[in-house]
Amino acid sequence: EAQVTQNPRYLITVTGKKLTVTCSQNMNHEYMSWYRQDPGLGLRQIYYSMNVEVTDKGDVPEGYKVSRKEKRNFPLILESPSPNQTSLYFCASRGIFMNTEAFFGQGTRLTVV
Amino acid sequence: GENVEQHPSTLSVQEGDSAVIKCTYSDSASNYFPWYKQELGKRPQLIIDIRSNVGEKKDQRIAVTLNKTAKHFSLHITETQPEDSAVYFCAAILSGGYQKVTFGTGTKLQVIP
Numbered sequence: 001e002a003q004v005t006q007n008p009r010y011l012i013t014v015t016g017k018k019l020t021v022t023c024s025q026n027m028n029h030e031y032m033s034w035y036r037q038d039p040g041l042g043l044r045q046i047y048y049s050m051n052v053e054v055t056d057k058g059d060v061p062e063g064y065k066v067s068r069k070e071k072r073n074f075p076l077i078l079e080s081p082s083p084n085q086t087s088l089y090f091c092a093s094r095g096i097f098m099n100t101e102a103f104f105g106q107g108t109r110l111t112v113v
Numbered sequence: 114g115e116n117v118e119q120h121p122s123t124l125s126v127q128e129g130d131s132a133v134i135k136c137t138y139s140d141s142a143s144n145y146f147p148w149y150k151q152e153l154g155k156r157p158q159l160i161i162d163i164r165s166n167v168g169e170k171k172d173q174r175i176a177v178t179l180n181k182t183a184k185h186f187s188l189h190i191t192e193t194q195p196e197d198s199a200v201y202f203c204a205a206i207l208s209g210g211y212q213k214v215t216f217g218t219g220t221k222l223q224v225i226p
Contacts (some may be wrong), residue, residue, distance in 0.1 A: 002175075040122070042218040043157070043195070043200060050211050056212075090156060099206055100147045100214055104156035 002027050006091050013081055013112055021076045021108050023091030029103075030096045032074040033058070034066065036087040037107075043090065049074055060074035081112040115140040117205050119217030127195050128224050137185040138202035145177060145206040146186045151219075152199045174226045177182070205210045 004025045013019055025032065033048040037056075045058030049068040063085055065077040074093075078085060089108045092101040116139040126132045138146075147162035163170045163177045163186065170177050179186040191195075203217040210215055 033214075036217075040218060041218040042119075045213070048211065055209075065168075073140060099145045099212055100159065100204060101157075102164065104158075108158055 002050075002103065004059065004091055004093050004105040006089075006108050008084050008108060009106060010109045011111070013110070015082055017082050017113055019077075019078050019081060019110075021089060021110070023049070023074045023076065023105055024072050025091075025093040025103065026072065026073075027093065028071065029093040030071070030091045031098075032068070032091065033101065034064070034074070034076045035090045035092065036060065036085075037090060038077075038087050044087075046076070061091045083112045086110060114216040115143055115207050117203060117207050117215050117217040119203050119220055121216065121220060123221045123223070124211040125223045125225060128193060128194055128195060130220055132193055132197070132224075134188045134201055134203070134222070135185060136187070136205075136217050137183075138182070138215075139180075139184070140207055141184065143205040143207050144174075144220045145212070146177070147204050147206070147214070148175075148177060148188050149202040149204065149216075151202065157202060168195045190222075193222075195224050195226050197223045198222055 007022045033045040035043040044060050047066040050056045091105040094102040119136045144165040149157040150160045151157045174191050176189045200219045200221050206212045
């Protein structure tokens, strides 16, 4: 089954404690992205990757890091989380000939206290 | 960069009535406009899309219209049902290279039985 898998689904952490949200896709898609969803703001892109070792900033990259060492995986790293990073996060992937985000992960609800 | 405005932010309709959600975009180079549905607690799902060379597209009870001159596009849902209750996002895609997706802020649709 074609899918994008994120982990964990829910996470509560404290300010400053490094964390990683994993994302994996099994469709051999070239493009992967991270979004955060906040009430009234829609989905905003954090980072995206066009292929292995190729990543670039989206609209709200501050406070986040990503890596793409393998085509299937695209982890989101928060080196020093702060309360304003409390949000719902989605990973998405699409093939090179797809025009828009075609597959989203289940979402990760992050709370930073 | 592209900017997408979406209205209304909330919409309540009686079951069986029609619902219309409108979006405007800023960059005339955008040429692809998808719509997503996000049910409560779930991931966004692509439900319909339209390209800039088409004025209207229908799929059963949903339709999208595009006015390139005015730079706005709309989602029309006819004969609404309770299962249509969800948050709907429009998006605009800027052509060329990696096609960045800019999402609208979302419309929460409630269909009242």
